[in-house]
Amino acid sequence: MSKKKKTARPKARLPKGLRDVAARELRAMGRMLGIVQEVYESWGFEPLDTPAFEYTDALGKFLPDRDRPNAGVFSFLDDDGQWLSLRYDLTAPLARHVAEHYDALPKPFRRCQWGPVWRNEKPGPGRYREFIQFDADTVGAASLAADAELCMMTADCLERLGIERGQYVVRVNNRKILDGVLVSIGADPDDADFKTMRLAVLRAIDKLDRLGKDAVRDLLGAGRKDVSGDYTRGAGLDSTQAGTVMAFVEAGGGARNEVLARLKSVVANNDLGRQGLDELAAMSGLFDAGGYGQDRIVLDPTIVRGLEYYTGPVFEAELTFDTSGDGGKPVRFGSIGGGGRYDGLVARFKGTEIPATGFSIGVSRLYAALDHLGKLPDEGQIAPVVVLAMDAERMGEYQQMAGELRAAGIRAEVYMGTSAMRAQMKYADRRGAPCVIIEGEDERARGEVTIKDLAEGARLSREIEDNAQWREGRPAQVSVARKDLLASVRDILARPRS
RNA sequence: GCAGCUGUAGCUCAGUUGGUUAGAGCGCCUGAUUGUGGAUCAGGAGGUCCCCCGUUCAAUUCGGGGCAGCUGUACCA
Numbered sequence: 312m313s314k315k316k317k318t319a320r321p322k323a324r325l326p327k328g329l330r331d332v333a334a335r336e337l338r339a340m341g342r343m344l345g346i347v348q349e350v351y352e353s354w355g356f357e358p359l360d361t362p363a364f365e366y367t368d369a370l371g372k373f374l375p376d377r378d379r380p381n382a383g384v385f386s387f388l389d390d391d392g393q394w395l396s397l398r399y400d401l402t403a404p405l406a407r408h409v410a411e412h413y414d415a416l417p418k419p420f421r422r423c424q425w426g427p428v429w430r431n432e433k434p435g436p437g438r439y440r441e442f443i444q445f446d447a448d449t450v451g452a453a454s455l456a457a458d459a460e461l462c463m464m465t466a467d468c469l470e471r472l473g474i475e476r477g478q479y480v481v482r483v484n485n486r487k488i489l490d491g492v493l494v495s496i497g498a499d500p501d502d503a504d505f506k507t508m509r510l511a512v513l514r515a516i517d518k519l520d521r522l523g524k525d526a527v528r529d530l531l532g533a534g535r536k537d538v539s540g541d542y543t544r545g546a547g548l549d550s551t552q553a554g555t556v557m558a559f560v561e562a563g564g565g566a567r568n569e570v571l572a573r574l575k576s577v578v579a580n581n582d583l584g585r586q587g588l589d590e591l592a593a594m595s596g597l598f599d600a601g602g603y604g605q606d607r608i609v610l611d612p613t614i615v616r617g618l619e620y621y622t623g624p625v626f627e628a629e630l631t632f633d634t635s636g637d638g639g640k641p642v643r644f645g646s647i648g649g650g651g652r653y654d655g656l657v658a659r660f661k662g663t664e665i666p667a668t669g670f671s672i673g674v675s676r677l678y679a680a681l682d683h684l685g686k687l688p689d690e691g692q693i694a695p696v697v698v699l700a701m702d703a704e705r706m707g708e709y710q711q712m713a714g715e716l717r718a719a720g721i722r723a724e725v726y727m728g729t730s731a732m733r734a735q736m737k738y739a740d741r742r743g744a745p746c747v748i749i750e751g752e753d754e755r756a757r758g759e760v761t762i763k764d765l766a767e768g769a770r771l772s773r774e775i776e777d778n779a780q781w782r783e784g785r786p787a788q789v790s791v792a793r794k795d796l797l798a799s800v801r802d803i804l805a806r807p808r809s
Numbered sequence: 810g811c812a813g814c815u816g817u818a819g820c821u822c823a824g825u826u827g828g829u830u831a832g833a834g835c836g837c838c839u840g841a842u843u844g845u846g847g848a849u850c851a852g853g854a855g856g857u858c859c860c861c862c863g864u865u866c867a868a869u870u871c872g873g874g875g876c877a878g879c880u881g882u883a884c885c886a
Contacts, residue, residue, distance in 0.1 A: 732844050740846040751844055
């Protein structure tokens with residue numbers, strides 16, 4: 312009863328899996344995206360932007376059903392009763408764009424695009440419900456040269472970002488080879504269960520990295536129980552069949568020619584497999600011709616990519632270095648992007664099949680990797696000079712000082728609060744301001760301004776113990792004539808900063 | 810989705826064997842030391858002790874059920 316009356320206040324909080332991005336990351340991210348775009352444009356890809364949400368049926372097969380209108384994607388109803396969804400990748404909007412404007416577009420159509428995408432899934436460490444992707448796609452080209460080009464461009468791109476040769480690798484495979492393997496062990500592609508079985512096999516192979524060979528073999532067969540006792544159903548292959556698939560999976564390693572030779576012995580006995588192998592060999596030839604050796608691009612049968620819609624070549628870019636993260640634990644960045652050929656996507660709209668291939672970079676992961684490497688593009692942006700608001704009557708004059716600095720290309724701001732000088736100094740310090748401009752009564756009487764170098768002041772103050780000395784020493788500051796303000800600030804900014 | 814662990818101030822955590830105004834450290838705000846970032850001192854803001862139901866004279870504390878977070882696993886177009 313006597314309890315303090317509470318007004319219900321909203322909690323200041325962000326929905327799970329979302330995050331705010333502050334200045335440092337925003338700036339570096341912008342520069343990074345700029346570099347990627349520069350590389351992509353130099354290879355002839357044209358930038359495109361599309362809206363954040365679209366009609367749900369235009370985005371793909373994830374039509375919201377009555378029970379779970381938001382499974383996987385974020386969806387909502389338009390006022391005319393049509394479902395809309397936030398995009399979950401940049402490929403589906405591209406397919407829509409191409410189908411909608413097909414007649415007006417140059418063919419092949421080469422587009423690059425970056426932007427946020429949204430997935431309504433359980434977030435985890437480093438995994439958010441909103442994240443940025445950067446895609447490059449060629450639509451309307453059946454040639455493997457288009458696929459090979461994406462792999463080579465990715466290598467260029469990573470190097471331009473400062474990731475050195477040897478610290479990354481692009482891995483290439485071809486879906487048709489695995490399909491050939493499945494045919495050779497007696498599966499029938501026209502069988503109703505084929506797609507389910509193939510998906511289970513793809514998922515099993517995809518876990519090789521994390522779970523190891525034995526687990527993959529279990530998943531190819533009956534299934535596997537994990538540590539928590541949870542059971543994952545397998546693909547249902549018998550041990551001979553599983554053995555053949557494992558032979559395919561283990562055909563990787565070493566030079567591209569060696570991998571091709573090994574794969575040949577596994578799949579050469581059927582058409583589908585041979586076709587995939589030929590495609591892979593052709594791409595390998597293009598890598599050779601382009602001068603992209605196996606220190607940059609390798610053939611790797613374990614690359615399957617989860618996506619069902621890939622129809623031919625698939626590729627993945629991986630960072631291969633380890634680095635120690637917080638607490639000295641080794642951090643492996645792993646895959647930072649992938650892609651492949653998807654000849655069926657545009658056909659959903661057009662009826663006729665239009666060949667396409669693309670590559671998508673997971674920008675947040677790439678950013679994290681560059682951050683750990685200390686290779687974030689540095690903008691050299693420094694914090695603004697702060698003009699202290701010493702006297703409320705003189706704000707006009709303070710604005711003029713800041714204006715003079717800005718006109719000379721120096722970031723500058725007048726303190727906009729109403730606090731005392733001490734708090735203003737604290738503010739400038741917390742902002743990281745290089746220096747503050749002080750024009751109080753004393754300076755004004757002399758026609759001067761005081762300029763204090765905050766970095767230098769911090770250095771000097773480390774040697775000061777006594778409070779009186781601290782307050783009266785006023786280190787690292789000079790008074791200059793008002794007209795010399797700009798020149799003096801320039802001097803301070805020109806000093807080497809640690 | 811499934812399993813395990815955890816929910817007390819912005820953060821890290823005490824505490825209440827059920828009892829009146831729930832605490833600390835750090836952080837934040839204001840002031841003092843003649844107009845100066847650190848230090849010191851003084852003051853202040855900030856909590857439905859995750860939510861609901863039950864037991865009880867009395868629940869932040871005990872019981873049940875939710876919800877949320879973390880970790881693993883599954884899914885990931």
